[in-house]
Amino acid sequence: MPQYRKISRYVLAGLFTFAGIVHFLSPEMFVRIVPPYLPAPLLLVYVSGMAEIAGGLGLLVPTTRRMTSWGLILLLVAVFPANVYMLQSYEGRGLLPVWALWLRLPLQVVLVAWAWWIRKE
Template identity: 40%
Template sequence: MKRAKAAVVLAGFLSGMGVLHFVHPKPFDELVPKALPGGPRTWTYLSGVAELAVGAAVAVPRTRKLGALAAAALFIAVFPANVKMAWDWRDKPLKQKLIAFGRLPLQIPLVLWALRVRRNAGQ
């Protein structure tokens, strides 16, 4: 993927996911660990805002380097929610289990993608 295109696609991915947190919040609510204070919807909206802000930072060349680093951190930060989803869905039908457990290793290429965008920012 070309350097600028990789950044634009990453920004779009983050922004799209951020919008989904507001348009269709219920699935995200279910991923919020109960150990977090406050209600799940609050965390869903906060994470949606974070994804929108990080997506915007990645989209702008001047803030791309910092935004891409924030994207990598965000992908790492949401990993516990993906673990929770896999655990909660362990008794679901096979297709849903595959989705839930398949998300776990996908965090690695997302983090690497963000770090690659950071490395290539400004080049």
């Protein structure tokens, strides 16, 4: 395996693990971006946080890496509506600058491609 792919895997694993931990340290921030049509926002924040932590750690285990990569891709697709909702309901929320909210949308595509690329050994 090329060294850059290994380093990239560790970086992505760290990003997902860190993001998942933040779900538990500051859940109110994430609850604010759960679209109102979804039930139990706090539960969804905790479930997605656990999924991100499990996904980040799962990328580090060779036997689970491929399945974990696909799971992270599905997770990124599942949380995309929250990113859209966050942009649509920006006024008064002030969580991020509006340019960063716009940047988050294509960033999801980059993360999906990164997770797909990491799945290979």
